[in-house]
Amino acid sequence: xxxxxxxxxxxxxxxxxxxxxxxxxVAAFLLFGLxxxxxxxxxxxxxxxxxxxxxxxISKISLTVQMPKSLLExxxxxxxxxxxxxxxxxxxIYQDPKNFFPNLAVSSNFFDLRPEWQLSAAELKAxxxxxxxxxVGAELAKRYGWKLxxxxxxxxxxxxxxxxxxTWTFDLVGIFHQPDPKLRGEEGQMFxxxxxxxxxxxxxxxxxxxxxxxxxxxxxxxxxxxxxxRIAENSDHETKTQTEAAFQANFVSQFGDIGLIVSAIxxxxxxxxxxxxxxxxxxxxxxxxxxxxxxxxxxFSSRSVLLLVLAEAVLLIALGAAAGLALSTAIVAxxxxxxxxxxxxxxxxxxxxxxxxxxILIGLLVGALPARRGMRLRIVxxxxxx
Amino acid sequence: xxxLVEIRQLSKVYTRGKQKLEVLHHVDLDIPSGDFIAxxxxxxxxxxxxxxxxxxxxxxxxxxxxxxxxxxxxxSENALARWRAATVxxxxxxxxxxxxxxxxxxxxxxxLLTRLSAEQRRRNAEVALQLVGLGDxxxxxxxxxxxxxxxxxxxxxxxxxxxxxxxxxxxxxxLDRQSAEEVLGLLQQLNRDHGKTIIMVTHDxxxxxxxxxxxxxxxxxLVDQPAAVPA
Numbered sequence: 001x002x003x004x005x006x007x008x009x010x011x012x013x014x015x016x017x018x019x020x021x022x023x024x025x026v027a028a029f030l031l032f033g034l035x036x037x038x039x040x041x042x043x044x045x046x047x048x049x050x051x052x053x054x055x056x057x058i059s060k061i062s063l064t065v066q067m068p069k070s071l072l073e074x075x076x077x078x079x080x081x082x083x084x085x086x087x088x089x090x091x092x093i094y095q096d097p098k099n100f101f102p103n104l105a106v107s108s109n110f111f112d113l114r115p116e117w118q119l120s121a122a123e124l125k126a127x128x129x130x131x132x133x134x135x136v137g138a139e140l141a142k143r144y145g146w147k148l149x150x151x152x153x154x155x156x157x158x159x160x161x162x163x164x165x166x167t168w169t170f171d172l173v174g175i176f177h178q179p180d181p182k183l184r185g186e187e188g189q190m191f192x193x194x195x196x197x198x199x200x201x202x203x204x205x206x207x208x209x210x211x212x213x214x215x216x217x218x219x220x221x222x223x224x225x226x227x228x229x230r231i232a233e234n235s236d237h238e239t240k241t242q243t244e245a246a247f248q249a250n251f252v253s254q255f256g257d258i259g260l261i262v263s264a265i266x267x268x269x270x271x272x273x274x275x276x277x278x279x280x281x282x283x284x285x286x287x288x289x290x291x292x293x294x295x296x297x298x299x300f301s302s303r304s305v306l307l308l309v310l311a312e313a314v315l316l317i318a319l320g321a322a323a324g325l326a327l328s329t330a331i332v333a334x335x336x337x338x339x340x341x342x343x344x345x346x347x348x349x350x351x352x353x354x355x356x357x358x359x360i361l362i363g364l365l366v367g368a369l370p371a372r373r374g375m376r377l378r379i380v381x382x383x384x385x386x
Numbered sequence: 387x388x389x390l391v392e393i394r395q396l397s398k399v400y401t402r403g404k405q406k407l408e409v410l411h412h413v414d415l416d417i418p419s420g421d422f423i424a425x426x427x428x429x430x431x432x433x434x435x436x437x438x439x440x441x442x443x444x445x446x447x448x449x450x451x452x453x454x455x456x457x458x459x460x461x462s463e464n465a466l467a468r469w470r471a472a473t474v475x476x477x478x479x480x481x482x483x484x485x486x487x488x489x490x491x492x493x494x495x496x497x498l499l500t501r502l503s504a505e506q507r508r509r510n511a512e513v514a515l516q517l518v519g520l521g522d523x524x525x526x527x528x529x530x531x532x533x534x535x536x537x538x539x540x541x542x543x544x545x546x547x548x549x550x551x552x553x554x555x556x557x558x559x560x561l562d563r564q565s566a567e568e569v570l571g572l573l574q575q576l577n578r579d580h581g582k583t584i585i586m587v588t589h590d591x592x593x594x595x596x597x598x599x600x601x602x603x604x605x606x607x608l609v610d611q612p613a614a615v616p617a
Binding site for chain 2: 002003005006009010012013278290291294295296297298299300301302303304379380
């Protein structure tokens with residue numbers, strides 16, 4: 001602690017240079033915080049413990065190809081299957097195309113298969129009893145200021161109504177909560193009755209987008225999935241059944257290997273940062289060689305000088321890292337509060353630890369050579385400017 | 387007075403490529419405790435080299451240097467650093483203060499190597515600054531002080547840990563006459579009133595006049611010297 005004024009003094013000896021270097025470090029760690037938040041969001045897709053006993057059945061051809069609803073009874077009859085629900089992507093727009101959120105038509109038992117979501121019994125009953133009833137997540141309701149009893153008009157992009165027109169109007173009868181903060185994004189969805197949807201749409205009647213099965217034994221998921229897929233084998237609507245986690249992981253992988261892409265970007269950013277700060281530190285120490293020689297003259301050991309320069313490098317990077325991470329924390333929090341539909345996890349302790357750990361490593365790396373130079377300087381030569 | 391500094395057959399040879407340059411040649415010198423010695427001689431005569439060797443900043447090629455009974459030519463690099471911190475104060479021609487630190491922080495630097503508390507360090511630094519007449523400039527940075535004031539801060543830094551020996555390399559070489567006289571008067575006061583042993587390299591005969599003895603070096607050899615103190 002007693003050396004801090006000396007280290008800070010050395011760090012801010014050239015204020016402009018240090019501030020610009022700090023800004024570049026802040027930018028690098030801001031990017032790190034944001035990108036790691038994105039990576040975390042994608043990595044956590046399908047990680048819900050609550051979903052380990054759920055399977056999803058989609059068309060073997062593509063998620064966008066529908067399957068006959070007649071499969072429902074046969075899937076329900078597969079040994080090990082407890083419940084089967086189904087859903088259709090609706091793709092309606094609320095007021096403006098920019099207001100995107102997932103909205104789906106779901107079977108009446110859909111919420112039974114999602115016990116982790118908190119929806120009151122009264123609201124669930126209202127959903128069952130109201131043909132045009134809709135349930136939305138708390139985050140979505142907050143975003144648009146919806147409350148129970150509101151009418152929510154959605155403009156259809158795929159399914160026009162039989163009665164003519166594209167505007168489907170739903171009655172908000174329930175608001176559900178996802179207690180797991182990591183999965184809070186699930187609160188950005190809207191669900192309404194499939195029966196109403198199927199009766200009122202002009203095309204695709206009697207077909208569903210996917211089935212969701214709750215099974216008795218998660219360890220038998222593979223066998224049960226195979227049994228389900230055997231039902232439609234060699235038909236024109238063959239299916240592909242997998243665990244919900246596998247489905248979500250596959251879905252995410254359509255965007256590419258997000259983890260690898262993000263890691264590559266972060267690595268490139270930090271590589272540049274190492275070159276930049278390494279150069280700054282080398283220059284800073286080169287300029288201060290006579291001052292380091294003075295320290296050694298008055299009794300600082302070579303090791304002390306080495307540690308002082310290393311501490312200076314680590315402090316520089318750690319200060320920038322802390323500021324960058326704080327900024328990314330604030331930005332992600334404000335983006336989430338504004339309801340922006342971005343795959344972001346809150347920048348929490350794990351990212352902070354990772355970031356600060358990285359900052360120490362980078363500090364040691366960029367400080368190593370200048371520190372070694374300071375440690376090895378010969379006092380007489382350095383004082384003489386040789 | 388007993389000899390604080392005992393130098394025997396001291397030689398220093400610098401090697402530059404294939405060339406060997408003997409800067410000091412079998413020097414014998416005793417400096418009594420409490421003495422104020424001026425080292426004079428032409429450029430390249432070996433004055434600064436001898437001073438650096440006495441201050442433990444460099445190691446001799448041959449010979450011995452004993453200070454307060456301790457052979458410093460035999461100390462390891464770390465031991466020598468500890469010895470310098472405890473025994474010697476340095477004053478340079480160009481002050482060599484750290485520009486980003488205040489006068490007080492500069493003076494405090496040697497005390498960072500001690501176990502003194504922050505409060506004790508601050509107090510000692512302020513006392514040293516008062517001793518050199520700069521008690522009211524403690525919070526000024528070197529850039530805000532004149533050359534003479536900076537040199538006095540450097541002297542305060544040299545004496546703050548109360549070393550026996552002050553080693554001064556051309557301490558007035560960068561100062562105007564008035565500032566030089568103030569600095570020399572201060573060194574004389576430290577020698578006279580506080581018993582500091584001072585070895586000062588100078589080109590200036592007037593500066594040398596402040597010392598109690600003058601030793602001349604020429605081509606690495608002592609030309610005249612005070613009589614060695616009998617053991």
